Amino acid sequence: MLLIRNIGTLQTPVGSFKHGGEKQGENIKLHNAAILVEDGIIKAITSDGALPEGADKAEIVVDAQGRLVTPGLVDCHTHMVFGGYRQGEIPLKLRGAGYLDILKAGGGILDTVGKTRAATEDELFAKSMAFLNEMIHLGVTTVESKSGYGLDLENELKQLRVNQRLNKAHKMDVVSTFLGAHAIPEEYKGRADEYIDMLCNEVLPAVKEQGLADFVDVFCEDSVFDVAQSRKMLKAGQKLGLRARIHADEIEEIGGAVLSGEVGAVSAEHLIATGEKGMASMAKGGVIADLLPATSFYLNKTFAPARRMIELGIPVAIASDFNPGSCPSLNLQLAMSMGYIKYRMTPEEVLSAVTINAACSCGLEDKIGTLEEGKQADIVIWNAPDMEMLVYRFGSNMAGTVIKKGEVVL
Ligand code: NIG
Ligand code: FE
Numbered sequence: 001m002l003l004i005r006n007i008g009t010l011q012t013p014v015g016s017f018k019h020g021g022e023k024q025g026e027n028i029k030l031h032n033a034a035i036l037v038e039d040g041i042i043k044a045i046t047s048d049g050a051l052p053e054g055a056d057k058a059e060i061v062v063d064a065q066g067r068l069v070t071p072g073l074v075d076c077h078t079h080m081v082f083g084g085y086r087q088g089e090i091p092l093k094l095r096g097a098g099y100l101d102i103l104k105a106g107g108g109i110l111d112t113v114g115k116t117r118a119a120t121e122d123e124l125f126a127k128s129m130a131f132l133n134e135m136i137h138l139g140v141t142t143v144e145s146k147s148g149y150g151l152d153l154e155n156e157l158k159q160l161r162v163n164q165r166l167n168k169a170h171k172m173d174v175v176s177t178f179l180g181a182h183a184i185p186e187e188y189k190g191r192a193d194e195y196i197d198m199l200c201n202e203v204l205p206a207v208k209e210q211g212l213a214d215f216v217d218v219f220c221e222d223s224v225f226d227v228a229q230s231r232k233m234l235k236a237g238q239k240l241g242l243r244a245r246i247h248a249d250e251i252e253e254i255g256g257a258v259l260s261g262e263v264g265a266v267s268a269e270h271l272i273a274t275g276e277k278g279m280a281s282m283a284k285g286g287v288i289a290d291l292l293p294a295t296s297f298y299l300n301k302t303f304a305p306a307r308r309m310i311e312l313g314i315p316v317a318i319a320s321d322f323n324p325g326s327c328p329s330l331n332l333q334l335a336m337s338m339g340y341i342k343y344r345m346t347p348e349e350v351l352s353a354v355t356i357n358a359a360c361s362c363g364l365e366d367k368i369g370t371l372e373e374g375k376q377a378d379i380v381i382w383n384a385p386d387m388e389m390l391v392y393r394f395g396s397n398m399a400g401t402v403i404k405k406g407e408v409v410l
Pocket of ligand 2: 077078079247321323
């Protein structure tokens with residue numbers, strides 16, 4: 001058993017459901033609290049100086065020294081398995097080339113596709129293990145990881161196998177998403193419909209059969225996949241039992257958010273350019289908005305209308321979008337600070353965004369996302385007295401001690 005005592009403030013959302021509207025900002029705050037953990041599960045939580053029954057039997061005792069404790073962070077949108085890097089794109093960007101211009105010219109995602117195809121599964125695995133180590137030190141205890149740099153049967157499966165191996169080999173929980181429809185590969189140039197058919201008929205069934213993904217995703221974007229193609233992809237995935245998520249309205253508003261509500265996607269992601277129609281569809285369909293503020297920063301774009309979404313009752317999650325192009329940062333704490341300053345979300349709303357709502361977006365809300373009895377003991381002790389301090393100190397790593405499944409990681 002593990003006992004965490006002397007917690008100054010234990011702050012957490014409560015309940016295993018999407019926290020939208022008013023609920024987005026509802027956290028409980030327990031003072032002078034303690035948590036008792038047995039077999040990786042939270043057994044009891046107490047406050048006001050009391051210790052849980054059986055606390056004296058704990059073999060490991062961690063003194064939180066009056067600091068803030070929250071659930072482990074959940075990064076619900078990453079592209080963390082990739083070959084190479086793309087630092088050479090930045091000078092082009094600074095000279096005025098747009099993200100989609102670079103992609104159209106065969107760079108961007110397609111550049112990473114070449115490097116990912118050239119990498120062995122073991123190379124990708126080793127590289128991603130190091131990313132997971134970095135993330136867990138930043139307080140992230142669960143991560144979603146998308147494929148989408150293979151774009152053919154062999155290489156999409158290779159990327160997804162890496163996700164599976166990471167999930168087994170690393171303490172971190174890794175949720176796997178099939179994003180074969182991330183770009184149109186060179187060999188299908190001008191034949192996007194045929195590419196989508198190939199994904200639906202050949203790759204998706206193999207992904208399903210080998211149990212390599214829980215989610216299906218698509219990059220619904222101007223000059224990438226249109227709404228009809230995206231709908232086809234998501235529905236084909238849903239038919240096989242995968243849950244849908246969608247890259248929607250990242251650069252242009254072409255109807256991705258509207259589609260997310262229509263198909264009952266778990267989440268729509270990016271949403272920089274989403275307007276009222278898209279948000280109405282999301283609100284109606286109970287779709288989570290996975291917002292990626294560090295990508296807005298890195299692409300020099302505006303920030304998604306988070307406050308309007310909260311007003312409409314749409315549950316907001318915040319994620320890193322870690323990838324080699326539009327966001328080469330895996331620091332979810334940085335994204336949280338951007339949520340605070342650029343989305344104007346309160347510290348409480350930000351915490352729900354990176355815990356319970358992100359957990360819902362990964363389909364793991366029964367297991368993680370809050371600190372409650374019976375939930376997995378994924379816990380962070382922060383080098384901060386409260387959430388205000390945590391989101392204020394942008395750019396620093398404020399994680400003190402990270403506990404994953406009841407095990408002290410650092
Ligand atoms: O979420 N927009 C599509 N996918 C990623 C970027 C991937 C890349 O540039 O390599 C994103 O921003
Ligand atoms: Fe993305």
